[in-house]
Each structure stands twice: as structure tokens, then as C-alpha cells.
Amino acid sequence: MNLLEAVRLVAARELKVKLRDKTFLFSTLFFLLFAAASTVLPALFAGGPSTVAVAQSSPYEGRLRDAGLKVKIAADPERLVRDRDADAAVVDKGASNGSVPEVLAMKSAPNDVVRALSTPPEVRLLDPDAVNELVAFLVPFMFALVFFFTSLTFGVQIAQSVTEEKQTRMVEILVAAVPVRALLIGKVAAGGILALAQVALIALVSVAGAQFTGDAGSLLPLLAPAMSWFVPFFVLGFVMLASLWAAVGALVNRLEDVANAGMPVQLAVMAPFFLVIFLQDNPVAMRVLSYVPLSAPTAMPVRLFDGDAAGWEPFVSLVLLALAAAGALLAGARIYEGSLLRTNGRTSWAAAWRDRELRSL
Known part of the structure; x- marks a missing residue:
């Protein structure tokens, strides 16, 4: 069995398990209901014209x-x-x-x-293309919020899945059937598919709600370019972080230890979220953040929405993010391989990095 076939097999197994998980299904339903309510209820409670x-x-x-x-x-x-x-x-x-x-x-x-x-006075707008201030705040917040919660939620689930397989000794059966690296890539691929599908469903429900209330006509044309770029940035950013979360799961033997072992990755997810929120009005800071791989998935779409990015900038930022994602995948695979079959307590990052015992599997 080659690596591609093994990855496909592992990803298919992960998808089947996750789609039968009631917690995942209920969380998805909750997010969909929240998205629908947040777009429809304000218009309903506002009442109609007098x-x-x-x-x-x-x-x-x-x-x-x-x-x-x-x-x-x-x-x-x-x-x-x-x-x-x-x-x-x-x-x-x-x-x-x-x-x-x-x-x-x-x-x-x-x-x-x-x-x-009333007879309103004549108004001449000096900046007629300016975005509403509330929208200008909410759009960066929503981009950051979607990437933050999705990468954190699915990343932790990937780590817990790896740890659970170690805890039940199922991983010993799995590595006998497929290469160790295929386990990592398959889990990341399945998590990315589910995360992207969930985000797409939430976006569709939100757009449908906006269409129902009549608010979509003016906002969607402004959001479309940023949203189209957000997808590739989201995918690469998720791969980068999910690879590290899978490595975190391989470092520990108990589910209770995932949170402590994953603290560095949690900080790597949280820092860009708060930086984009607090520095969205600082053009220089946002320009820098749009090229930093950890913050690029949110900072660059925000700059595209604001119209502050030149046409070539998202391509350069995406290439840098792709290189970072590939590096994180290789690093995560090395740590994953170096700690997956260790059952004598928690493995340090350095020890897992040095261990090449599983390279031949």
C-alpha cells in the first residue's frame, strides 16, 4: 500500500467516525442555528414599517x-x-x-x-466608498473568530483522537497496517475537510438569512473578494496548526494531558486572533501580520476587505503560508513519528524530535 492510498484510507475512517459523533453533529447544528438566528432575529425583532x-x-x-x-x-x-x-x-x-x-x-x-x-439637507460624501464603521469592525472580528475557533476546536479533537488511540493501544494495530506518516496526514486531511465543510455551511446559512432580511445586497459584493481568498488561506493555516496538534496528541498518553502539552500551540492560535482584533486600525501592523504565517489567514482577507492590499500581496502571503504549512507538516510528522509508540509517560518535544526509531515503519 502506497502513501496516498494509506492517507485516503485513514481519512475515510476518520470522516466516518466523526460523522457518527453526536457531539460533532450537535455542535454543527448549534453553530448553524446561531448563524441563522444572528441574521434573522434582529430583523424580526426590529419590526416592520409604521x-x-x-x-x-x-x-x-x-x-x-x-x-x-x-x-x-x-x-x-x-x-x-x-x-x-x-x-x-x-x-x-x-x-x-x-x-x-x-x-x-x-x-x-x-x-x-x-x-x-422631514426635508433632509443636501449631503456630499467625501469618501462614498467607505465601509460602515460597524461592518468594518465586525468583518475582521468574524474572520478571526472563524479561524480561531475552527482551528482550535478541530485541532484539539485531532490531538484527542491520537491520544485516545495511544491510550487504547489501537495505534499499534494501525501502524502495522499503514505507515505512521499516513496516520498523521490522514487525520489532518479529514479534520480539514470537516472544518471547511462546517464553515461553508455556516456561511451559506448566514447568507441565506441575510437574503431573507434583505441585508445581503450591499454587503455581499464587498465581502466576496475577501471570502474567496479566505478559503485557501484557511485551508493552509488549518493544515499548519492541525499538524502540530496531531504531534501534541502523540506526545502524551492520557487525554487529561492534552491541554498542558498543547499550550504552545494554543498560544500560537490565540496570539494572531487578538493581534488582528486589536490592531485592525493600524495599517503598518496589519501589513506585517498579513505576511506572518500564523496571522496571515485572517489579516490578509481583512486587508483585502478594507482595500488596503495590492493585487500581488495575497499571492506572496499565500506562498509564504504554504511554505510554513509544509514545514509544520514535516516537523509535526517528525515529532509524531518519534513519540507515537512511546507509552512510558509524556514525551518532550525535544526527545520526540531526536527519536528516529519509527522512521523505518
Whole structure:
């Protein structure tokens, strides 16, 4: 059996096991429900446009309808408000120099009605292509959050899977059937497929929710370039970190020790997350972070969203990340091979790196 066939066999086994895991299925369902709720519920709770009562042939009817408000024609508009059949009424107060509208409401002024009747001043935007400040904050946060939680969650699961196989001595059977390196690559490949599928499902649900509420039209064209680049950056970044997590799992013999052994990798995941969040308004820092492999999966898509990156920059950053991922895969494989069959307690990183006992397997 060659390496490719062995990797395919291990990946298929990992996928079957994971897809039957109730914890994984429930977590995926939870994230999907959260994504749907976060896009749909705010629009539902916000309520629809106000219902406005006006008299027959009211001079304000057209302006109210143009603003998207629901207009009811009534002989006594005020009565509809008192009977709760309308949120507000607009009547003609009259004045010596023409008509003056008066808004009638029960307890609070309906802002959408007031805006429809107001004459806004002329506005000239000096930066018409600028992104909304809230969106400009949330997009970097979401890119960082998705990569942080996905790489951490699936990485820990890969480490726990390796440790569990050591703890149950199943690994001794597995290495007799397939090369040790194939076990590592197969687990990383399966984890990457599941992680990317989960992120894609969450993205689809979020986009569907935005389409339902009508918020997708203006935001999706802005997000599309960054999201298309986020996929290859996510895949390579996940491979880089998952390789190290698999090595962490091979270093220990008990599931309880995974957290302590994986502390260096956890810090490597957390640092870029907080750096991108806190330094997103610093162009120099973001430029540097977009070329650092640990932070590039989030920093470069954020710069592409903000329009701060030149056309050649994501290609250079992606090449650097690919080299780092290949290096992490080789380093992780060496540590993995040097510690997988050790059962005499926790193995140090240095000892696993030096051990070549399993190279011939």
C-alpha cells in the first residue's frame, strides 16, 4: 500500500467516525442555528414599517408611501391611532403660508414617520466608498473568530483522537497496517475537510438569512473578494496548526494531558486572533501580520476587505503560508513519528524530535 492510498484510507475512517459523533453533529447544528438566528432575529425583532393614517386626499400620502410606510386612508385618522389600528396619524395643521404636517402618536414619536416628512439637507460624501464603521469592525472580528475557533476546536479533537488511540493501544494495530506518516496526514486531511465543510455551511446559512432580511445586497459584493481568498488561506493555516496538534496528541498518553502539552500551540492560535482584533486600525501592523504565517489567514482577507492590499500581496502571503504549512507538516510528522509508540509517560518535544526509531515503519 502506497502513501496516498494509506492517507485516503485513514481519512475515510476518520470522516466516518466523526460523522457518527453526536457531539460533532450537535455542535454543527448549534453553530448553524446561531448563524441563522444572528441574521434573522434582529430583523424580526426590529419590526416592520409604521402604519400611518391620513385623511382622504392628504398632501402627505405620497411622501409616506415613497418612504415605505403603510398608509391607511380614514375620515378620522386620529381615531385609528386611539383604537390601535395605526401607529401614527399625519394631519394637516394648516398655516398662513401653507400646509404644515402634524404627527399624532400615543406614547412616543415614530421616527420613520418623522423622517419621511422631514426635508433632509443636501449631503456630499467625501469618501462614498467607505465601509460602515460597524461592518468594518465586525468583518475582521468574524474572520478571526472563524479561524480561531475552527482551528482550535478541530485541532484539539485531532490531538484527542491520537491520544485516545495511544491510550487504547489501537495505534499499534494501525501502524502495522499503514505507515505512521499516513496516520498523521490522514487525520489532518479529514479534520480539514470537516472544518471547511462546517464553515461553508455556516456561511451559506448566514447568507441565506441575510437574503431573507434583505441585508445581503450591499454587503455581499464587498465581502466576496475577501471570502474567496479566505478559503485557501484557511485551508493552509488549518493544515499548519492541525499538524502540530496531531504531534501534541502523540506526545502524551492520557487525554487529561492534552491541554498542558498543547499550550504552545494554543498560544500560537490565540496570539494572531487578538493581534488582528486589536490592531485592525493600524495599517503598518496589519501589513506585517498579513505576511506572518500564523496571522496571515485572517489579516490578509481583512486587508483585502478594507482595500488596503495590492493585487500581488495575497499571492506572496499565500506562498509564504504554504511554505510554513509544509514545514509544520514535516516537523509535526517528525515529532509524531518519534513519540507515537512511546507509552512510558509524556514525551518532550525535544526527545520526540531526536527519536528516529519509527522512521523505518
